[in-house]
Amino acid sequence: MDIALFSPSSLFHEDDASSTDEEVVENCETYVERSHQFPGMELLIREFSFHQMNANLLWPGTFAFVEWLVQDRSRIERRHILELGSGTGALAIFLKKLYDVDITTSDYDDEEIEENIAHNCRANGVTPVLPHIKHSWGDPFPNPHPEWDLIVASDILLYVKQYANLIKTLCFLLNSYKPRETVVAPQPHDTHSELPRPAFLMSWRRRIGKEDESLFFTGCETAGLQVQHLGSRVYCISPTKPAINHDLASS
Template sequence: MDIALFSPSSLFHDEDATSSDEEKVDDSQTYVERSHQFPGMELLVREFSFHQMNANLLWPGTFAFVDWLVQDKSKIQGRRIIELGSGAGALAIFLKKLYQVDITTSDYDDQEIEDNIAHNCKVNGVTPVLPHIKHSWGDPFPNPHSEWDLIIASDILLYVKQYPNLIKTLCFLLNSYKPQNTATHESQDTHSELPRPAFLMSWRRRIGKEDESLFFTGCETAGLQVQHLGSRVYCITPTKSAICDICD
């Protein structure tokens, strides 16, 4: 995967209102602990001082996504959720604490990322820790059948060259999903704004319009539908007759 030529910390050049001014740095300078303010709660998040996959800091899109999600809890309650590009795990931890949702974290195949998410779960009172799947986009997914009816992500469109691999993973998760309980599935759908399955993502403007177009065009070519829900939040779903050639 390409390595970013800038540090995500540059996105926080102004003091972000969602983060505290105080930082705790451990003796080895490997981690930084920051208090971040989320709607209705404060989370203490241990972040890498640096990580080559940009899994070290909370990206701005996380907070924008949270603001959108909490407007209506029916968007996510009762769903089985997996987050792609979980990073430090803050979004998943917040949703678990606020709504007690069934949520799994996922990120690049890296043990340090998994261990750090587990640490952040524990210090914020989420025990047992959230289930985690190590998965590099485009590789065969560890679970042969998708168990999640809602996939979420924020600020994951940085690496343009990874779009085909991301779309391949999305195709698998969306097209291989089968509800575990059809009756419950249909009943819950009547109360949900989002179809099952669906990929819900948000980000702050960090890429050019041409790059955005590459991703959305790639999704449509792969048999996925793209819907803009507002506030830079997008819902991506498989077409009814989707045959995802890119997954072959």
């Protein structure tokens, strides 16, 4: 694996940085361990110095997303959650430690990513490690009957050429959703912030051209999904009507 030609901390704008400047190098050719400050806790996250799938670093969208989520815990409590593009697993680990949510990580079909997420779980006291699904967007999904009523992601719109595959995966997960036998209803005081079931909740803080960015949201609407901007560059995407789409179900 190549040695990184940059310091991970140099990729964060000063205003967005939520991590310490000290870096602990475990293996100069492979990993960098950094302490990241999240609301109410500090996480030690091992990041790739370089990874060809860009699953190497925590980007500003992750920190902005958790700040938004902790404003109202009812948005994610009692939800069965799947994270797309988990990368290092930091977001899922934070949500598990803070709220003890039922959450599964997922990313490219790549052994190194899965092993690194497991390492970060153990390093932060999350044992047993979080369940993980190896899935490349657009490919047949390993679980033909998705039970996740909330899908989350942060800063995953970098690769415009993958939008069609991402939307295909989202359509399958949202339209083929099969609720568990027992779904806990929200408490009366929670209804103002209750998200649809199922829903895709995404934070996007990376900066690309507006025309490129709009391709994703337009593509979602064309595919029969509705897009709602909730503020702070957080978006909720949900089906416009119940439907079944088995295109990604494994045979």
